Amino acid sequence: MFGEYSLGDLGAIFAMQGFAxxxxxxxxxxMALGLAIIFGQMGVINMAHGEFMILGAYxxxxxxxFFQAHLPGIFPAYFFLAMALAFVAAGLLGMVVEWxxxxxxxxxxxxxxxxxxxxxxxxxxxxxxIFGAREVGVELPxxxxxxxxxxxxxxxxxxxxxxxxxxxxxxxxxxxxxxxxRYGKQVRAxxxxxxxxGAVGIDTGRVDRLTFGLGCGIAGxxxxxxxxxxxxxxxxxxxxxVDTFLIVVFGGxxxxxxxxxxxxxxxxxxxxxxxxxxxxxxxxxxxxxxxAILMLRPQGLFTLKVRR
Amino acid sequence: MLQTVPAxxxxxAPGAAPMLAVTDLHAAYGQSEVLHGIDLTVAPGxxxxxxxxxxxxxxxxxxxxxxxxxxxxxxxxxxxxxVTALKSHQRVARGLAYVPQGRMxxxxxxxxxxxxxxxxxxxxxxVPGDLYAMFPVLLEMKGRRGGNLSGxxxxxxxxxxxxxxxxxxxxxxxxxxxxxxSIIREMGRTLKKIRDERGLSIVVSEQVLSFALDIADRxxxxxxxxxxxxxxxxxxxxxxxxxxLSV
Numbered sequence: 001m002f003g004e005y006s007l008g009d010l011g012a013i014f015a016m017q018g019f020a021x022x023x024x025x026x027x028x029x030x031m032a033l034g035l036a037i038i039f040g041q042m043g044v045i046n047m048a049h050g051e052f053m054i055l056g057a058y059x060x061x062x063x064x065x066f067f068q069a070h071l072p073g074i075f076p077a078y079f080f081l082a083m084a085l086a087f088v089a090a091g092l093l094g095m096v097v098e099w100x101x102x103x104x105x106x107x108x109x110x111x112x113x114x115x116x117x118x119x120x121x122x123x124x125x126x127x128x129x130i131f132g133a134r135e136v137g138v139e140l141p142x143x144x145x146x147x148x149x150x151x152x153x154x155x156x157x158x159x160x161x162x163x164x165x166x167x168x169x170x171x172x173x174x175x176x177x178x179x180x181x182r183y184g185k186q187v188r189a190x191x192x193x194x195x196x197x198g199a200v201g202i203d204t205g206r207v208d209r210l211t212f213g214l215g216c217g218i219a220g221x222x223x224x225x226x227x228x229x230x231x232x233x234x235x236x237x238x239x240x241x242v243d244t245f246l247i248v249v250f251g252g253x254x255x256x257x258x259x260x261x262x263x264x265x266x267x268x269x270x271x272x273x274x275x276x277x278x279x280x281x282x283x284x285x286x287x288x289x290x291x292a293i294l295m296l297r298p299q300g301l302f303t304l305k306v307r308r
Numbered sequence: 309m310l311q312t313v314p315a316x317x318x319x320x321a322p323g324a325a326p327m328l329a330v331t332d333l334h335a336a337y338g339q340s341e342v343l344h345g346i347d348l349t350v351a352p353g354x355x356x357x358x359x360x361x362x363x364x365x366x367x368x369x370x371x372x373x374x375x376x377x378x379x380x381x382x383x384x385x386x387x388x389x390x391v392t393a394l395k396s397h398q399r400v401a402r403g404l405a406y407v408p409q410g411r412m413x414x415x416x417x418x419x420x421x422x423x424x425x426x427x428x429x430x431x432x433x434x435v436p437g438d439l440y441a442m443f444p445v446l447l448e449m450k451g452r453r454g455g456n457l458s459g460x461x462x463x464x465x466x467x468x469x470x471x472x473x474x475x476x477x478x479x480x481x482x483x484x485x486x487x488x489x490s491i492i493r494e495m496g497r498t499l500k501k502i503r504d505e506r507g508l509s510i511v512v513s514e515q516v517l518s519f520a521l522d523i524a525d526r527x528x529x530x531x532x533x534x535x536x537x538x539x540x541x542x543x544x545x546x547x548x549x550x551x552x553l554s555v
Contacts, residue, residue, distance in 0.1 A: 182424075182433065189414050189425045196412045199374050201400035201429035201473050 012153035013275055021271025023160045023229050026167035027053075028263040030222035031244040032251070033174055034215035036259050039248065041191045041211045044102055044112045048120035049244065050237025052094060052216040055123070056086030056223025057138075057232040058131060064138045076141040083166065083224045090220025095213035102212060103205065120238075127234035135233035144228075163225045170221060174214075175256055187211055250290050252300025262301055266290065325388060327352045327509040328373075328477045333382035335372040341380065342368045344533045348511075350477065355503055355510040357524035359517065361553060365533040366513035367409055370481040373511075374406045375399045387476050401429040405475030409482045411466040415455025419446050422454045422465055426472030439468050442498065460491040464498075471502065478502070480512040484519050496522045517550055529553075 005013065035049050046052075063082035067075045097119065105112045144162060147155040178184040186207050189197040198204050223232075230236060247266055251258030266286060273282035294300070326349040335343040342365050350356050360366050371377040373384060375396040384392045391399045400406075405426075414422050423435045423446070440447040443464045449457065454465060463483060470478055480499075484492045500523055503510055514520040520527055527544050529537035529552045537552060539545070 182428075185417070185421055185424055186428065188417055188421075192414045192416055193412055195376055195396075196408065196414070197425065198396035199376060199400065199406045199408070200426045200469055201397050202425060203395075203397045203428075205395075 008153070012151070014272060015154045016156075017272045017275045018268060019156050019160055021268045023157075023163050023225070024271055025264055025267035026163045027222050027226050027229065027240070028244065028247055028267050029167055029171060029260055030218050030225065031240055032247040032259045032263050033171065033256075034218040034222070035244050036248045036251075036256075037174075037178075037187070038212055038215040041187055042102070042106065042208055043109055044106075044212075045109070045116070045245075046215070047113060047116040047241065048097075048123060049216070049219050050239075050241035051120045051123035051127075052090045052219040052237075053223040053226060053240060054127065054232060054234070054237040055090050055093060056220030057227050057236070058127065058136075058223075059086040059089050059220065060224045060227045061131075061136050061138050061232055064140075068139060076143055079141065079144065079162075079224075083221055086220035086224040087217040088220075090223070091213040091217030094216025095209050097216075098209045098212035103208065106208075124234045124238075131234070133234060135231040135236070137231045138227040140228065159228045163228060166221070166225065170218065171256075171260065174218070177214075178256070183207070183210065246287075246290060250294065250300055252302045255300070255302040258300055258302030325352075326350060326385075327354075327387055328511065329383075329385040330373070331383050333369075333372060333384065334380040335368055335377050336380050337368075337377070342533050343372060343380075345382065346530075346533075346535055348528070348535070350509045350511055352476075352509055353503060353507050354525050355499070355512065355523055357520035357527045358511065358513045358530055359515065359520055359527060359549060359553060360513075360530040361515065364530050366530055367481050368533075369530065370406070370408070370479050370511075370513055373479055374404060397429070400473050400475070403476030405470035405473050405478050407463075407466045407470050407478070407480045407483060409485060411459075411462045413454040413457075413462050413465050413469070415453065417454055418451055419454055419457070419465055420450040423468050423472050426469040429473050435472065439471060442471075442502070443468050459486050460488065460495075463487060463491075463495065467498070467502075471506075475508055477509045477511065480510065482513055482515065484514065484516050492516070492519055493522070499523050515553060517546065517553060521546070 031049065031053060035046060038044055038046050060079070060082040063078055063085060067078040101115055101119065102112060105115055140159060144159040147157045148161070149155055178187060186197070186202045189200070189202055190204050190207050194204055226232070226236075243266070247263045248259060250266065251260070251262030269286045269289065270282055273285055277285070328348070328350040330346055330348040333343055333346040334341060346369060348356070358366055358369065368377060372379050375391070375394060379392055382392070383390055386399070386402050386404055389402050391402050391404070394402065414425065420435060423439065427433065427435070445461055446465055446468055449461065454462065457465060467480075483495060487495070496519060499510060499512070502508065512520070512523070521541065521544060525541050527539050527541065527549060528535050529549060531552060537549065539549070
């Protein structure tokens with residue numbers, strides 16, 4: 001499949017597909033982070049995670065419309081506000097859902113699967129009723145539209161660089177939160193032994209609610225980033241939830257580094273192969289590679305070396 | 309069963325309010341009741357050993373006191389406050405602390421982080437120096453993951469974590485289980501030192517009679533979910549208690 005390209009072309013193709021893959025990587029990392037901390041802490045598989053992401057995308061869409069119509073003066077900076085609002089909206093909805101639904105089902109993992117799946121259907125229909133079934137696009141400010149000409153053949157899109165920078169910031173912030181803050185210590189204690197965490201004085205219910213909100217909020221930011229690579233529709237989130245599960249499992253649950261590494265390898269493989277093959281063949285090859293590796297390493301890429 | 313001593317005999321100085329007062333405590337796993345009305349009072353600074361064979365309700369008593377298992381009936385008071393309806397973490401804030409059977413330290417977290425989890429209710433952010441002074445080995449290992457410590461070190465860590473919340477009553481569930489004899493003796497000394505320095509009350513469940521006699525001011529025997537025998541340390545007839553413990 002490489003036959004018809006010269007070596008220089010191939011280099012440029014790999015570089016550009018690599019950068020295109022990095023936006024996908026950013027969305028995957030943000031989605032997987034949220035899913036992984038929710039699953040790690042509460043054992044809840046959030047089937048509605050994609051819908052929380054789409055909530056973030058719709059918030060971004062609303063912001064773009066609002067700023068264009070009413071505050072065109074600060075339109076160039078609206079994306080920052082949109083991301084923050086996406087985080088807050090998705091996070092708040094997450095906390096409400098945890099309070100109303102999830103906390104009653106902690107001891108019944110299968111039921112949480114069903115309940116969050118039902119929630120995803122409800123949210124999809126809500127989006128359809130509110131925003132219509134048609135997919136919507138977001139107007140980007142002009143400074144994010146162009147690209148940096150790295151060499152004659154390699155162009156790097158500015159919005160891609162922007163999304164990656166945001167992703168790196170958020171990942172570092174989450175890592176800092178989990179490993180250096182008091183709240184993070186409580187989260188990790190609850191993750192490892194819920195009963196004992198309560199018995200040393202940690203309010204596990206409160207930690208659960210905050211964590212669920214945090215995970216969903218990050219999904220909202222992922223939705224904001226997503227508006228740059230796809231158009232937003234009521235069911236767009238569904239396309240991402242399966243890939244995100246794959247990343248969490250492949251990376252090894254409860255390992256932040258593993259999640260990042262697996263998101264990177266999967267998105268890069270996917271993006272590079274997509275150029276040479278059709279999208280679905282690329283997906284098949286990616287999946288086969290993941291299955292093969294998981295057969296050799298069922299625990300995922302990264303695990304903690306510690307006696308349990 | 310017939311040798312039950314009336315549980316009302318006060319042990320501390322007359323008039324001292326009990327630090328832990330349990331009356332008619334019932335607890336059950338599902339439909340099967342495991343504790344059938346436990347009465348227990350512990351004076352400030354007293355060490356009480358709850359003895360009994362496996363399956364007699366020692367751990368269930370501890371778990372119920374800690375709020376891990378809900379009480380079916382009866383009341384639990386800590387320093388005069390009724391904690392029966394509170395969740396575990398609220399009981400910790402009221403002054404209970406728990407060292408569970410099997411120690412249950414957070415194995416993927418460092419020694420220091422493990423102790424810091426105990427600081428949640430006090431609001432402190434640094435491990436108090438006196439804890440490390442009491443367990444110097446933990447200071448040496450503070451950067452290691454808890455799961456990579458030996459059994460005896462994990463036990464010390466679990467005790468330090470419990471003490472970090474500055475409890476009034478410390479509950480220890482079979483602390484000698486799986487620990488070598490020389491370390492058991494040292495642990496007995498440590499527990500008495502903790503009591504003397506901090507003036508807290510200790511309830512320890514045990515199967516090892518020598519350890520219980522070594523540290524306790526009072527020995528209770530639990531059998532089939534009821535307290536069937538009670539003696540002050542000075543009056544303990546080893547043979548009688550040993551008969552309850554023999555299989």
